[in-house]
Amino acid sequence: MLSYFGTENDEYLQRRCRSLNCCCEKFDRTIHYVSPSHGGWGVVRIAALLPESHQLFVSPFACGRHGALGGALNGIKDRISYLYIDESDIVSGNYENLIFEAVDELFVSIPKKPKVLLLFVSCLDDLLGTDHVSLNRRLAEKHSDVKFITCHMNPIKLDTDFPPGITLQNNIYSLLEKSEEEIDTINLIGNNVPISEKCELFEMLRNSNFALKHLTDFSTFSEFQSMGKSKLNLVLSPVANYAAQTMEKKLGIKSLSAYCTYDLEEIEAFYENLSLILRIEIKYQDYARIAEEAIRNARKEIGEKPIAIDYQAVKKPFTLARMLLKYGFNVSLIMTDTVKNLEREAYDDIVNNYPKVEIFNAIHYNMSIRKEKEFADRYLCIGFDCAYFTSSRKIVNIADDEGLFGYYGVVEMMRMMVEANRSEVDLQKMIEGAKLII
Amino acid sequence: MSKLCISLPPFAPDYSGAASALFEMGGLVVIHDASGCTGNYTGFDEPRWFGSNSLVFCSGLRHMDSILGNDDKFVRMIVEAAEEFQPKFIAILGSPVPMVIGTDFKGIAMEIEAETGIPTMGIATNGLNYYGAGIGSATIELLKMFVKEKKPTVSNSINIVGMTPLDFHVNYNKEDFVELFENAGISVRSCYSMGSNLESIQNSTESALNVVVSQAGIGIAEYLKKKFDIPYVAITPLGDGELALNRVKAAFSDQENTYVPRVENADTLIVGEQIIGNSLREYLQEKCHYGAIEVATLFDVSEQWQSRGDIAVKDETHLRQILNGGKYRTVIGDPMIKQLIRDKKVNFYEFSHVALSGKLHWNENKRLLSNETQEWLEKIN
Numbered sequence: 001m002l003s004y005f006g007t008e009n010d011e012y013l014q015r016r017c018r019s020l021n022c023c024c025e026k027f028d029r030t031i032h033y034v035s036p037s038h039g040g041w042g043v044v045r046i047a048a049l050l051p052e053s054h055q056l057f058v059s060p061f062a063c064g065r066h067g068a069l070g071g072a073l074n075g076i077k078d079r080i081s082y083l084y085i086d087e088s089d090i091v092s093g094n095y096e097n098l099i100f101e102a103v104d105e106l107f108v109s110i111p112k113k114p115k116v117l118l119l120f121v122s123c124l125d126d127l128l129g130t131d132h133v134s135l136n137r138r139l140a141e142k143h144s145d146v147k148f149i150t151c152h153m154n155p156i157k158l159d160t161d162f163p164p165g166i167t168l169q170n171n172i173y174s175l176l177e178k179s180e181e182e183i184d185t186i187n188l189i190g191n192n193v194p195i196s197e198k199c200e201l202f203e204m205l206r207n208s209n210f211a212l213k214h215l216t217d218f219s220t221f222s223e224f225q226s227m228g229k230s231k232l233n234l235v236l237s238p239v240a241n242y243a244a245q246t247m248e249k250k251l252g253i254k255s256l257s258a259y260c261t262y263d264l265e266e267i268e269a270f271y272e273n274l275s276l277i278l279r280i281e282i283k284y285q286d287y288a289r290i291a292e293e294a295i296r297n298a299r300k301e302i303g304e305k306p307i308a309i310d311y312q313a314v315k316k317p318f319t320l321a322r323m324l325l326k327y328g329f330n331v332s333l334i335m336t337d338t339v340k341n342l343e344r345e346a347y348d349d350i351v352n353n354y355p356k357v358e359i360f361n362a363i364h365y366n367m368s369i370r371k372e373k374e375f376a377d378r379y380l381c382i383g384f385d386c387a388y389f390t391s392s393r394k395i396v397n398i399a400d401d402e403g404l405f406g407y408y409g410v411v412e413m414m415r416m417m418v419e420a421n422r423s424e425v426d427l428q429k430m431i432e433g434a435k436l437i438i
Numbered sequence: 439m440s441k442l443c444i445s446l447p448p449f450a451p452d453y454s455g456a457a458s459a460l461f462e463m464g465g466l467v468v469i470h471d472a473s474g475c476t477g478n479y480t481g482f483d484e485p486r487w488f489g490s491n492s493l494v495f496c497s498g499l500r501h502m503d504s505i506l507g508n509d510d511k512f513v514r515m516i517v518e519a520a521e522e523f524q525p526k527f528i529a530i531l532g533s534p535v536p537m538v539i540g541t542d543f544k545g546i547a548m549e550i551e552a553e554t555g556i557p558t559m560g561i562a563t564n565g566l567n568y569y570g571a572g573i574g575s576a577t578i579e580l581l582k583m584f585v586k587e588k589k590p591t592v593s594n595s596i597n598i599v600g601m602t603p604l605d606f607h608v609n610y611n612k613e614d615f616v617e618l619f620e621n622a623g624i625s626v627r628s629c630y631s632m633g634s635n636l637e638s639i640q641n642s643t644e645s646a647l648n649v650v651v652s653q654a655g656i657g658i659a660e661y662l663k664k665k666f667d668i669p670y671v672a673i674t675p676l677g678d679g680e681l682a683l684n685r686v687k688a689a690f691s692d693q694e695n696t697y698v699p700r701v702e703n704a705d706t707l708i709v710g711e712q713i714i715g716n717s718l719r720e721y722l723q724e725k726c727h728y729g730a731i732e733v734a735t736l737f738d739v740s741e742q743w744q745s746r747g748d749i750a751v752k753d754e755t756h757l758r759q760i761l762n763g764g765k766y767r768t769v770i771g772d773p774m775i776k777q778l779i780r781d782k783k784v785n786f787y788e789f790s791h792v793a794l795s796g797k798l799h800w801n802e803n804k805r806l807l808s809n810e811t812q813e814w815l816e817k818i819n
Contacts, residue, residue, distance in 0.1 A: 031468055031495040031515045034480045036488040060534045061448040062565030065478045068447030069796045072774075082443040084753075086566050090538065102442045105755075109444050123472050124534050126501055155472035156501045156535060365495055365519045428488055438477030 032363040037388040039436025043153045048076040052221040054114035055080045059122035070437030115221035116147045123156035169243040176228035185230045188214045190240030199408035200287045208280040234258040260401035262410050263323045287407035295327050298414035304330045305380050311336035313383025313398045318346035335362040335386045380421050393424035443754040450793035452563040453531045454483035455572030459631045466525035470497045471533035482796035485608045520554045528558040537564035569604050570738040574657030588643040588666040595625040597645045600655020602631040604793045607803035614807040618679040653712040656740045674717035677812040701747040704730035709771035
């Protein structure tokens with residue numbers, strides 16, 4: 001998970017929380033608890049979205065275990081290989097020469113030579129000063145039919161402006177070539193799972209002769225290049241902002257923030273902005289009415305049941321919480337590891353106006369002590385991290401807003417909340433089914 | 439394992455082994471890493487993690503901290519948590535980045551111990567060694583810290599050593615092993631790495647014999663032999679358990695009972711962990727009248743337990759060469775090994791191992807003392 005704040009943020013959070021007597025110290029830096037429900041796509045699964053690519057991790061063997069097993073769980077292990085380095089390779093500087101030999105051996109060993117080789121290095125590389133530009137150039141000279149790009153699986157930089165999630169998005173889209181041709185397509189970037197085509201966005205844009213493109217639409221690297229001809233990038237996650245900026249500079253593609261939200265006003269503002277940028281008329285009012293009705297119906301059905309929300313389920317937990325609170329839902333618990341800049345307003349609103357809402361740092365060491373007896377079945381949980389902590393069986397099975405967007409996303413979230421409130425599930429099986437990678 | 443690895447996953451590393459060995463001991467364990475190393479352990483190498491309240495944490499090491507050598511922050515965070523939990527001990531484990539920056543784990547441990555008054559150990563695991571090395575070093579540190587003197591020996595008593603979830607999962611193998619010996623009138627004082635606590639480890643010096651059931655236990659048994667003069671045998675109970683019981687009884691009566699396997703012209707290969715592999719071979723040959731078998735060890739190897747023809751696998755390329763050299767018509771190993779075999783006529787028998795395939799196959803781990811496993815062994819041809 002990305003942290004958008006450094007020390008300044010910790011101080012900010014402490015100040016905010018102390019004044020309101022809510023778990024202030026929990027956002028301070030502590031040793032981290034890694035719950036069994038912690039994880040997501042990991043860099044391997046996201047990188048595997050790039051068609052006709054292969055990943056070669058160059059690292060001590062241990063660094064690759066979670067990615068390899070996570071890759072196997074998700075059916076992509078055949079596109080991930082490893083070059084293990086040991087202490088003598090690091091000390092002797094033989095590391096770079098080993099890569100040349102390994103790439104040759106890899107290309108004759110795998111069934112099909114990739115169009116792109118993603119050379120992943122781990123935290124260690126940040127301390128070694130490897131000349132990746134020269135390395136990739138030399139590799140490209142030898143294998144002119146393959147593009148080589150260095151990627152970083154370096155959580156050691158999670159507190160910087162360039163954590164692995166952000167650099168990976170940039171690496172993927174930096175492979176797009178500039179084209180003089182511009183077509184009436186719009187890219188969706190930053191989301192791993194494509195938005196459901198049931199979302200009104202597809203129909204609205206189709207009515208104005210725009211088509212949407214997503215990384216998962218392509219099975220070949222050359223087809224993927226068509227994203228470089230698009231008119232606009234809709235940036236669905238903050239992790240893709242940097243990639244969008246690079247694409248604007250290199251390819252001239254403008255971008256618009258479109259982070260998934262369940263706040264009706266924010267959705268409306270997004271459609272108004274989109275309408276202005278594309279100079280088209282977007283009629284969203286009917287969808288807005290349907291979404292609001294879905295919220296009111298869900299509130300009626302769910303009643304006063306306490307609700308918990310976690311940061312792995314949705315990108316903007318405070319914004320979702322604020323929306324639900326405004327409509328009278330009993331949001332009682334929010335679990336997150338940070339408050340992102342884009343959520344400061346929602347966070348302040350909740351802290352100032354809803355003092356009964358508890359805010360827990362999901363990775364604080366105290367979270368290792370589950371409140372099984374205290375919390376058992378008390379909450380309707382949005383996300384399995386809060387479900388694990390509270391031992392809940394009423395769980396909305398959602399991670400990272402997958403597939404949701406716009407008014408459709410609101411309606412779908414309400415449907416899932418109602419369904420979760422009516423049924424009970426086996427959390428362990430749900431987590432296993434999510435095939436999480438750290 | 440070294441160099442290019444195309445198909446197999448990296449195996450469980452030393453810090454997973456160390457954390458696993460200390461899991462049930464009531465300590466506070468901190469892996470000094472950014473997040474991925476702890477994620478390896480909690481996500482893929484620790485079958486007991488779900489629902490557990492064990493105190494295993496990640497230090498959340500960051501770039502500037504490693505460049506500046508900001509160990510004070512690390513110490514402060516651990517002291518803060520330790521003051522709240524009041525654990526029986528604290529263990530700090532290393533990972534690749536601390537290895538490169540030369541983190542002084544012993545020094546940090548001394549500082550934490552001075553501040554908290556809680557016994558603290560620093561173990562410089564580095565992600566370049568296998569899980570067995572971590573299990574060995576963590577357990578020996580624990581013994582050095584808490585077991586100073588030998589208690590009077592209780593006859594007919596044993597410790598089971600090397601009973602690790604990374605080798606045996608948590609599917610009743612530990613309970614079955616203990617029951618096998620207890621039912622035969624042999625008292626099990628302690629079961630190292632699973633089903634123990636600090637008290638039982640402290641009582642383990644009462645035992646007359648250590649029964650090492652996996653290679654991860656060899657170093658521990660050697661330490662106990664040297665320090666407390668407790669001898670050991672190395673065998674994993676399988677099938678009806680008779681061979682393991684006979685080995686232990688022979689050791690109690692000082693009889694020679696070492697097994698010399700048939701390896702001449704072997705066309706069967708067991709790929710996996712050394713002591714379990716040796717025990718599978720012995721069972722197949724002694725109880726199922728099987729012919730010559732060789733054992734190829736993927737993880738750490740103890741030379742004294744290798745037979746002629748046995749192989750210490752260097753890397754995946756080496757393993758491919760072994761498996762595809764045309765020598766073996768039958769292979770027993772983790773399901774992930776099968777993909778390396780080109781000849782589809784080779785008989786492959788699945789025997790999953792947590793330190794290789796982790797959660798992918800750990801639910802398929804065999805219950806070794808069971809009719810089902812006995813039947814499985816009898817069908818191998």
